[in-house]
Amino acid sequence: xxxxxxxxxxxxxxxxxxxxxxxxxxxxxxxxxxxxxxxxxxxxxxxxxxxxxxxxxxxxxxxxxxxxxxxxxxxxxxxxxxxxxxxxxxxxxxxxxxxxxxxxxxxxx
Ligand SMILES: [Zn+2]
Numbered sequence: 001x002x003x004x005x006x007x008x009x010x011x012x013x014x015x016x017x018x019x020x021x022x023x024x025x026x027x028x029x030x031x032x033x034x035x036x037x038x039x040x041x042x043x044x045x046x047x048x049x050x051x052x053x054x055x056x057x058x059x060x061x062x063x064x065x066x067x068x069x070x071x072x073x074x075x076x077x078x079x080x081x082x083x084x085x086x087x088x089x090x091x092x093x094x095x096x097x098x099x100x101x102x103x104x105x106x107x108x109x
């Protein structure tokens with residue numbers, strides 16, 4: 001039974017460090033996101049909705065979703081922040097307007 005306790009201890013320590021890493025990662029990502037939202041005006045371009053929980057970064061010319069999948073969320077935000085044309089290429093839309101835009105552009109199936 002001693003072996004089992006030892007195993008438990010190791011597993012516990014490991015999961016703690018993983019969750020701490022996850023928290024740090026999420027905080028850094030959320031900071032980046034907040035920075036970007038603020039930079040883009042902190043409200044929906046279409047309707048003015050300003051609850052950041054439902055605001056999404058929209059690639060005006062489309063294709064933003066595909067790009068995000070390739071580079072990862074944090075790298076994606078960083079790339080947008082470093083883009084000199086950021087205000088030409090990106091806008092904020094709330095979840096509703098983003099869906100409506102997708103329907104309008106025929107991006108949903
Ligand atoms: Zn909206």
